[in-house]
Amino acid sequence: MALDTNIRDNIDNQTAQFLKEAESTFQWTKQWYPVAVAEFLDSSRPHSIQLLGKDLVLWQDNSGQWHCFEDSCPHRLAPLSEGRIESDGTLLCAYHAWRFDGDGNCVSIPQSQDKETESRNCANEKSCAVVYPTQELQGLIWVWAESGAEAQVESQLRPPRTVPELDNQDKKIIKAFWNVRDLPYGWDFFMENVADPAHVSVSHHGIMGSRYEDAKYYDMPRLREISTQEGFAFGVTPTASNIEQAFNDFQPPCHMRIATNYKDGGKLILVLYAIPTRPGWCRHIGRQILIKSDAGKTPPGLGFFALPMPKWLGHILASLFLHQDLVFLHHQEKIVAKRGQGKWLEKVYTPNPQDKAVIAFRQWLAKRAGGGVPWDADCNHQLLNTELEKEKLFDVWTTHTQHCQVCQDALKNINRLTVLSYLGAIACLFLALFLDGRYVAMQAVTEPANVSIWHTLPPLGFGLAIIGAIILATAGYLLKKLSRLFYVYKFSHADND
Structure with a gap:
């Protein structure tokens, strides 16, 4: 009984320390990140992913549970993502056939002299894979950005940034499919972009309005004060006559909720996640949620993407939208980097209130989150070459199709x-x-x-x-x-x- 009390006291102490640290500076590695859409992955093979510059591998065992390891075998550091998932549900390193269970334990070293030697070597903690806490929620695979025993405890103290409407079974709620795409610009530039409603009718001319008719004045009143852990929210005013409220809600580390509430009770919610994968890149995962009005009327969605269509068709047509601001966001990041160190506000000119949410985001990043993403020490910090041909920037196969079983x-x-x-x-x-x-x-x-x-x-x-x-x-x-x-x-x- 004393042991149980000690364990409970230890967990309580870790919880208190965890929450205390969380209030001061945003801790990037003590967060849940959605790294993939489960149904789009081929469950019969391992998948390489990146998170905060770390090379990781996702794989599913025989019970249907997803696991995330560091993408290196403890034996000779060969990538486990080049391995196999065996019939017994273990992950096999294809270099020397070492096998690992879902907890990262090495369960087979076939080159051992005998079973006793194999058992002894497998029991050595050095033979274990490095495991990251993983869970599947709302169709997404979530990974905690730290490994180890403490990470297992801390990951239980903070829930992922899920979307309440996706757990609601009300028939009035229309849940469109997930989309996923790797984009050749950084996480911060993605978040800055989606915190900026002013660009929508201009950058997405022809799909979301007209650059000549809809680029109009509006204000962005603050709806929620800046918080280290909870981010901020800004409204948009004035709105169209049929809209009750429109707002952008940033929930760190990777969620932007953009909602439009109509006067008849209908709602459009854009669920936008951006995952910092490596310098100069991010992974976008998003979907639309449409909530019918009290009279059963479906509100307008994001352009034609709200129309009923197969998932694969929605995935490839997403390029029509995503590529409209891709090139200048890619180059914008490089231009900002060339201006050198210094306050972001000193590099830009933002005289209009439409930039309030963008300014708040940059202030949150600078004052609450250490100034930027703390990339893993072993990753390459060099940004993507700006001299790349546009065809390479507009590459859909590498950034989506090869990772999506539905599209393949x-x-x-x-x-x-x-x-x-x-x-x-x-x-x-x-x-x-x-x-x-x-x-x-x-x-x-x-x-x-x-x-x-x-x-x-x-x-x-x-x-x-x-x-x-x-x-x-x-x-x-x-x-x-x-x-x-x-x-x-x-x-x-x-x-x-």
Whole structure:
């Protein structure tokens, strides 16, 4: 009983210390981060991810539980993400076949002299993988950014930044699918961007309004004071006549909730997560939530993305939106870095109230969160080369498709349909030639006196076969263009009239 009391007292002391430290400076590594969407991952293999510059590996055991390890085998530091998930539910390092269970324990070293030696070596703590607390909530895989025994305790003291509406089963709530994308600019520039409603109608011209008609004045009153752990919230005023309230709510370390409450009771909620993966990059995970009005009317969503569509189609069409501000956010980060150290406000000119939330974010980062993301000491701190071709910046395959099982399956099906369409077009063309040849042969044996003008026209079957060939060839061409969106999507504001 004394042991239980000591353990409880120790946990209480850790809790008090944890909460005390949390009030002073934001602690980046003592947080939960959503690093992946569970349903988009291939559960039969391990996946490499990055968080705060750390190289990690995600994998799922036989019970369906996801685990996160440091992406290096304790034996010779080979990447575990290049390994295999075995039939017994263990993670195997493909270099020397060491195996690890979900707790990181080494359970097999096949090169051992005998079972006794293997058991002794496996029991050595040096043989264990480095484990990070992991859980699955609301379809996302969450990872605590520290490892070790203390991290296991501390991770239980702070819940992840989940979304209450996603746990609500009310039929009035429409929950769109998750989207995920790696973006070639930093976490702070993502958060700065989504704290800025003024850019929406300009940067997203054609999807979210007009740069010429909708770039108007508004104020951003503070709705919640800046807090180290809870962030801040700002409203938007004035709003359209049918809107009761619109606001941006930053919840560190990685959640921005953008909500529009309509006067009829409907709501649009944009759930935006940004995960700091490595310098110059972040992972965006987001979705829309639509709440019907009291009369059952569905509110307008984010452009056409609120329309019912397959998940894979929503994923590739997201490029139309995300790439509209991608290039200048990528370069903006490099321009700010070139200006050197110094206060952010001294580098920019922000005379209008539309920048209040952006300024608050930069103040929170500077005064409450140590000035920026504390990247892992072993990661490469060099930002992405700004001389990269735009096609590489607009790369969809590397930043999404190769990590998304849903999109990979859809791409395979589209490629099959493309081949079938072209084969069908060729078959129709041969059929048309056959029918035309047969018609010509019949004409050759027909008495000229008995031939009318209608007999000189090709048969109906020939025309239908030609039309079929054109339709199938066109379908194949369009499917080929559609498949291109899984790889790259270029965008230029100069061409977006």
